[in-house]
Amino acid sequence: MCDTCGCNVTAGNRHLVEAEGKLARTESGREAVAVLQGLLSENDHVAAHNREHFDRHGVLAVNLMSSPGSGKTALLEATIDALGGELRFGVVEGDLETENDAARIRAKGVPAVQITTGTACHLDAHMVHKALHQLDLGELDVLFIENVGNLVCPASFDLGQHRNVTLLSVTEGDDKPAKYPVMFRAGDLMLITKSDLLEVLDDFDPARAEHHLRHLASDAPVLSLSARRGLDLEAWFGWVRAEVGAQRTRVAAGQTSTPKVQPEGRLLHSHG
Amino acid sequence: MHELAVCQSLMAQVVDIAARENAERVTSITLRMGPLSGVEPDLLAEAFPIAAAGTPAEGAELRFERLPVRVRCTTCGAESDATVNRLLCGACGDYRTRLISGDEMLLASLELERRVSAG
Numbered sequence: 065m066c067d068t069c070g071c072n073v074t075a076g077n078r079h080l081v082e083a084e085g086k087l088a089r090t091e092s093g094r095e096a097v098a099v100l101q102g103l104l105s106e107n108d109h110v111a112a113h114n115r116e117h118f119d120r121h122g123v124l125a126v127n128l129m130s131s132p133g134s135g136k137t138a139l140l141e142a143t144i145d146a147l148g149g150e151l152r153f154g155v156v157e158g159d160l161e162t163e164n165d166a167a168r169i170r171a172k173g174v175p176a177v178q179i180t181t182g183t184a185c186h187l188d189a190h191m192v193h194k195a196l197h198q199l200d201l202g203e204l205d206v207l208f209i210e211n212v213g214n215l216v217c218p219a220s221f222d223l224g225q226h227r228n229v230t231l232l233s234v235t236e237g238d239d240k241p242a243k244y245p246v247m248f249r250a251g252d253l254m255l256i257t258k259s260d261l262l263e264v265l266d267d268f269d270p271a272r273a274e275h276h277l278r279h280l281a282s283d284a285p286v287l288s289l290s291a292r293r294g295l296d297l298e299a300w301f302g303w304v305r306a307e308v309g310a311q312r313t314r315v316a317a318g319q320t321s322t323p324k325v326q327p328e329g330r331l332l333h334s335h336g
Numbered sequence: 337m338h339e340l341a342v343c344q345s346l347m348a349q350v351v352d353i354a355a356r357e358n359a360e361r362v363t364s365i366t367l368r369m370g371p372l373s374g375v376e377p378d379l380l381a382e383a384f385p386i387a388a389a390g391t392p393a394e395g396a397e398l399r400f401e402r403l404p405v406r407v408r409c410t411t412c413g414a415e416s417d418a419t420v421n422r423l424l425c426g427a428c429g430d431y432r433t434r435l436i437s438g439d440e441m442l443l444a445s446l447e448l449e450r451r452v453s454a455g
Contacts, residue, residue, distance in 0.1 A: 281423035
């Protein structure tokens, strides 16, 4: 529990929520109230609000999730280096402590807001909402949200992003999608990172990683790359460009989009 | 894990409903959970007394309806049981399935004791 693993209630999630309860039946003094709403309905409400913000400004929001040390920040640095001339980026960084990652992004001339969660092991929609007040969304095309490095908790919290990208570095083992199904199911794209190390790591097989991902009923594309060595980054850049284009088309049509596997999705099939 | 944060969110909803229904006490809370929600019922049950302390739900019974992992195949249309890391169609084996049960994380119902009105 909390004291063991470091998770805690976040500053943003304390206040009360509106609930849609209705009286079901009355018995001697006791009453049963049927509710049927998500346990994180307040978070999901704020997430939807964040998404409206992004859409109003035509910004594509991408949530990056992975283990600590899989290369999320290095990927962002390489992406800013390559595409900084054609797209305007902003970054929200989530870590338990330090401004280190935000400093690395700012060194590239890109606005970055660091969220230090203290003991919380994930970002939630409130924390991201608060961070958005420090960014001028009108000046951005893409907002990357670099979640806290953790393959468990971040998957349960919608932040308002349009797409989830999961990273799996080749030093972690190719069966991670089977071990952490909730996380890898949530990805709209899976990146196998640090591919330059494959030649010295004979126990990681990208095909096997993809095999495990398909077993989660995911048809997400899988790309191998090395941000540090600049290997095979073009397909990733192509994905970013295509998603920016798709977001502009949606915004022009007054539409929005959520990641393919969405926490709110539960509500669609919970009444049966 | 994030179960205490989830439990705090649950308690906020429960307290709000109890206040609106003019309830003195919440005697039981029923949750509907699937294994792909990413939340462990056992850990939630451990976090519950901490989150419920000092609220009308203190001492309430926390009940879980655990839902199975089920998929519907988008290729052959069959519905079948599955497991959290093997969401393949049980009939034809295709991976192109949709989850129809198993990622729920819902507050299903509450049992309340009303305040006896003074009039």
